[in-house]
Amino acid sequence: MAKCDVCGNDYDKSFTVTMKGKTSTFDSFECAIHALAPTCSHCGCKIIGHGVESKGTFYCCAHCAEVSGVKGLEDRV
Numbered sequence: 001m002a003k004c005d006v007c008g009n010d011y012d013k014s015f016t017v018t019m020k021g022k023t024s025t026f027d028s029f030e031c032a033i034h035a036l037a038p039t040c041s042h043c044g045c046k047i048i049g050h051g052v053e054s055k056g057t058f059y060c061c062a063h064c065a066e067v068s069g070v071k072g073l074e075d076r077v
Contacts, residue, residue: 006031042068 002014011027019036019064026032035042037046041057042064052073062075071074
């Protein structure tokens with residue numbers, strides 16, 4: 001068993017994720033998302049879908065990007 005890096009749960013079905021050369025252990029996707037998913041620069045929610053990006057800044061959707069002054073991004077074409 002291995003302990004989750006987020007919640008400390010010692011779980012027999014834990015898994016590891018390597019991102020940017022760093023390996024982390026999690027007991028659930030929820031903890032992995034909490035630790036690894038980017039955060040929307042406008043509303044603060046975790047981006048677990050594709051999201052949108054402008055000049056290195058991430059948004060959960062085109063609406064949040066637009067409200068933040070970014071032009072030309074769309075959720076759908």
